[in-house]
Amino acid sequence: MTQQGRTVAVVGGGYGGAAVAKALDEHADVVLIEPKDGFVNAAGSLRALTQPDEWAERIFYPYDTLLKNGGQIREYASAVDAGGVTLASGERVEADYIVLASGSGYPYPAKTRTDSTAEALAHFKATHAELAGADRVLIAGAGPVGLELAGEIKAVWPEKSVVVVDPAEELLGGYAEELRADLHGQLDELGVRLRLGAAFDAEPAVEPGVAGTVAVAVGGERIEADIWFRAYGATTNSDYLADGLAPLNARGQIPVTARLNVDGHGHVYAIGDVTDVAEEKRAGSAMRHAEVVAANIIAQLQGGEPVAEYRPSPGRVVLLPLGPEGGVGQVPSEDGPSILSRSAVAEWKGRDLMHSKFAELFNVA
Ligand SMILES: Cc1cc2nc3c(=O)[nH]c(=O)nc-3n(C[C@H](O)[C@H](O)[C@H](O)COP(=O)(O)OP(=O)(O)OC[C@H]3O[C@@H](n4cnc5c(N)ncnc54)[C@H](O)[C@@H]3O)c2cc1C
Incomplete structure (x- = not known):
């Protein structure tokens, strides 16, 4: 049975949604609304295509190992208001807090074209x-x-x-x-x-x-x-927000405040690619948004003020592997852009494609 006032509905279990759901799992009753049966680490999808025997299975992580207390509803959200989420089936999830994390689509093979x-x-x-x-x-x-x-x-x-x-x-x-x-x-x-x-x-x-x-x-x-x-041809997954909480921008992104609230809604947050945060859309950013929103919701659950704010990276960021051992990268530093060597790109991303990070998040060996 859920406790009064502690239900958090997370719409979308990608990089941001999975991270915020897990961070809140011990503090709230988390309901993850996500149609896929497994999280997809899109950073590995191109190697899943070229080396499927070794890599394809490693980019999928089952949702049933993510949360200890909360659970997943395997459905699409079809509408959201300040009090809850309506599902494609017509059912409704009443919620005290909502985190919109429905991300973006990209043509296959970079992102998958099925929920199975x-x-x-x-x-x-x-x-x-x-x-x-x-x-x-x-x-x-x-x-x-x-x-x-x-x-x-x-x-x-x-x-x-x-x-x-x-x-x-x-x-x-x-x-x-x-x-x-x-x-x-x-x-x-x-x-x-x-x-x-x-x-x-x-x-x-x-x-x-x-x-x-x-x-x-x-x-x-x-x-x-x-x-x-x-x-x-990236697209924002926000059709279900069309006549809802706040007007979407021309790219279909939802406007958020520095605390990552949807404009005008103190208990509704948005993170990741679905937001209008002025920065390049990245998994790393979605996961940093998740930390800010988890801190704010935990503060509200404890009767405090949600004061955590998100600051976009001060410079452009890219990690672009060219195969497991090559590639280029740039991260911001105090002295301006710092350029990564190909061995650093291989170490940070190219060899492992962030597999170990997600194995840990999803509690799988
Ligand atoms: C090939 C490739 C490589 C990349 N490499 C990197 C990288 O190395 N580093 C990096 O930082 N970024 C990388 N990115 C970018 C990164 O994938 C995105 O920025 C990231 O996916 C955004 O995360 P998100 O949580 O906002 O949304 P997503 O990861 O897009 O997840 C959204 C989730 O919401 C679900 N959903 C959609 N609609 C609904 C709905 N109506 N109801 C319920 N659920 C819904 C979807 O099924 C999905 O699981 C890469 C992208 C690609 C395509």
Whole structure:
């Protein structure tokens, strides 16, 4: 039986939602509303595609080991108001506190396209088979996801031709010049070809991730490939908030205060990619938001004031592995951007893809 006034509904169990649910588990009655049967560590999804035997299972963590006291309802939220969450089934979860953490979507394979771990594993295996037989790979999008995919492909199949196309004139615009030069150097070493400053004239006739005859014109040049992947097009998972708590911005993000309250609602918080916090959308940020919100809700549960505030990182942050041993990274420091060596990128992310961090969060060996 739940105690009066202590129910926290967390909508979405991604990086932010899982972290806040766990942090509050001993202090409140946590109800995690999340349609997936397992948390997906998206940072590992591109390697799950290229090395499914070793990696695919390691990016999924079952929700049933996350919470000791609280529980999961495996459903989508369809509406939220200050007193609770309405589920897609029509049922309602009354709550004293709500944390919106429904994150963002991204085209497969960077994020999965199913809520079932078993189906997602089958998708990675099937796409791996398509990719393994393709000599020439075309990637649309030269942001961190497209470049990371290129690096993972080259780490397994150095002989494959990989071309990355992007309408932007430069790679990772806005990051330090030194990082961008290192990135170009490493991509050259790997033999990844960049075609910047131009987009496809039309989408290939064949679906992304499926082997077939891919032929596109890019800025007057004809490029042929045996498979292509889409590495652009993040979307905010906020349709269910459309007529609710506060007007969403043009990107579908919900406005939050420095304490991460949804504007105008003292007991409703939002964290992670679904928020309008002015920063790059990152798992690391979502998890830091979770710490702030957990501190605020614990204070309120104890009759105190929620005073914790979130301060976005003072500079741009990226960790972009190119395979397990390569890649570039930038983190802010007191003296400006600090550029990471490829061995530091490998150590911080590339080798383990944050597997040990999530094994610990989800209490799995
Ligand atoms: C390939 C790739 C690599 C990345 N690598 C890194 C990295 O190395 N470091 C880093 O910091 N960031 C990385 N990111 C970015 C990171 O994945 C996102 O910033 C992060 O997922 C945001 O976390 P979140 O908790 O806000 O939401 P998400 O992780 O998107 O989780 C949202 C959850 O909400 C659920 N949900 C959606 N709608 C509803 C609903 N209506 N009701 C209930 N539940 C719902 C979803 O099923 C999902 O589980 C990477 C992203 C990609 C695609």
